[in-house]
Amino acid sequence: MNELEESLSPSMKQKLLDLFSEQQTFSKTRDIDKASVKLRFRIMTGVKTEANILNSNQYPQISDNSLNFTVPCHSDTEQSQQHDKMKVAFEQMGCSDMFAQVKAFILQHHFNGKFLVFQTNLPS
Numbered sequence: 731m732n733e734l735e736e737s738l739s740p741s742m743k744q745k746l747l748d749l750f751s752e753q754q755t756f757s758k759t760r761d762i763d764k765a766s767v768k769l770r771f772r773i774m775t776g777v778k779t780e781a782n783i784l785n786s787n788q789y790p791q792i793s794d795n796s797l798n799f800t801v802p803c804h805s806d807t808e809q810s811q812q813h814d815k816m817k818v819a820f821e822q823m824g825c826s827d828m829f830a831q832v833k834a835f836i837l838q839h840h841f842n843g844k845f846l847v848f849q850t851n852l853p854s
Contacts, residue, residue: 780840791837795852803836803846812846 738746750773760769783789783800792798799816803809813834820829833849 799848800845
């Protein structure tokens with residue numbers, strides 16, 4: 731947390747969150763008496779390169795020409811459950827033999843924690 735966040739009361743944080751999450755309230759153009767300009771606020775966003783799991787410099791485990799399915803995975807128990815669910819999904823599709831060809835591994839995302847990745851190579 732930064733200093734500004736620490737200095738705001740929980741009720742003020744909630745008011746700001748409510749205000750900035752309602753687009754109608756936030757994105758209105760505002761007229762200012764006796765001013766030659768109108769005010770309009772905008773928020774611009776951009777993707778951080780290090781957040782993109784398809785960035786091979788940050789996440790070399792995601793290989794080119796592969797199909798990847800990622801699910802959040804915060805514990806060993808959750809990893810096991812997700813793995814079992816994927817296996818069942820393959821069985822229900824009648825593809826249980828294909829599941830043996832799927833590589834499963836943990837990916838540590840720089841911002842969002844651990845993910846369980848199921849990966850298979852695409853034919854060339």
